Amino acid sequence: MTGQECILFVRGNGRTFFPVVGLNHGYFPVHRDARTGDAQVLHADGRLLYNTQELDPVADNTRVAHGPLDRPLTPQGFSAQIQQQRSAILSREKQK
Numbered sequence: 001m002t003g004q005e006c007i008l009f010v011r012g013n014g015r016t017f018f019p020v021v022g023l024n025h026g027y028f029p030v031h032r033d034a035r036t037g038d039a040q041v042l043h044a045d046g047r048l049l050y051n052t053q054e055l056d057p058v059a060d061n062t063r064v065a066h067g068p069l070d071r072p073l074t075p076q077g078f079s080a081q082i083q084q085q086r087s088a089i090l091s092r093e094k095q096k
Helices: 075-095
Strands: 006-008 027-032 039-041
Touching: 006 075, 039 075
Parallel strands: none
Antiparallel strands: 006 027, 027 039
């Protein structure tokens, strides 16, 4: 949608018909609070995203509970968690 802010994970951009990784699994809309302008990352289905662990395809994350002090991820927080996970994976691969 034109003008919509989102985070996309793409692969083969320019070479494939639909480069978003995993279809909706690589699409994260960003919601901005109209009053404050604060940005929050959402799942593709519109639910707030609190932690990238919710995206683990192996775990059953259909009933993730969040406490009253938990805050949804901001785009910056989401990026930081993805970078941390990527660094951890690369570190483990180097140790093999």
